[in-house]
Amino acid sequence: MDYRLAVENAPESIPGGTGILLLHPSTGETDRIDTDFLKTDTDHFLVISTRTTAREVKQKLDHYDVDEERAEILDTLSIERGYSRRSTDNVHYVSSPDDLEGILEIAREFLESTDGKRRISLDSITEMAYYADEARVRDLIRELLDLLDDHDAVALFHLSKGVHDEEHVEKFMGLFDAVVDLDRDGEVRTDFEGV
Incomplete structure (x- = not known):
């Protein structure tokens, strides 16, 4: 199944199973790209947030x-910050951004319990790597990419290029078939040759 894509300088559509790496400056404004990705040609989507709380994600979606x-939203911050939270049908919690097994399990449950066109946004790899070892985070990404393939879904993974050294950025880039590179001026370059 193909998914329409609302990203400038990118193909009009991508096949199910595609994971896109969104490279951005640490102060880059990614909300527009992220929300355009989520609301285009989508039946269900999951936001895995390691950078903001579920409340903040909801505000962004509303805006x-x-x-x-x-x-559906997976909030990895609230419990770690000391807020007591109970999961609901569409908001899930894990203990912290380095609970990689919990994150993978919620993503798997989302894909197994929904149908139609599904998208995932993981915002962000950078925060996850801050809490967990980068090699473990790369292993998680590989497993998430396999899940996309198995369930004909697509995903956008955020990575702040100014925070990681070049070698680590290259290692993360090597996991993906498609890259969207946002620069400080808001210009977008893309590479979808692997798709």
Whole structure:
């Protein structure tokens, strides 16, 4: 199944199973790319947030007019910050951004319990790597990419290029078939040759 893509300088559509790496400056404004990705040609989506709480994710979706009825959110921060939280049908919690097994399990449950066109946004690899070992994070990404393949879904993975050294950025880039590179001026370059 193909998914329409609302990203400038990118193909009009991508096949299910595609994971896209979104490279951005540490201060880069990724919300527009992220929300356009989530609201285009989508039946259900999961936001895995290691950078903001579920409440902040909801505010972003509302601000960019994304249909929250289709949304599930995985909040990895609130419990670690000491807020007591109970999961609901569409908001899930794990203990911290380095609970990689918990994150993988929620993503698997989301893909197994939904149908149609599914998208995942993981915002961000950088925060996850701050809490967990980078090699473990790369292993998690490989498993998530396998899940996309198995379930004909697509995903956008955020990585702040200014925070990691070049070698680590290259290692993360090597996992993906497609890269969207956002520069400080908001210009977008893309490479979808592997798709």
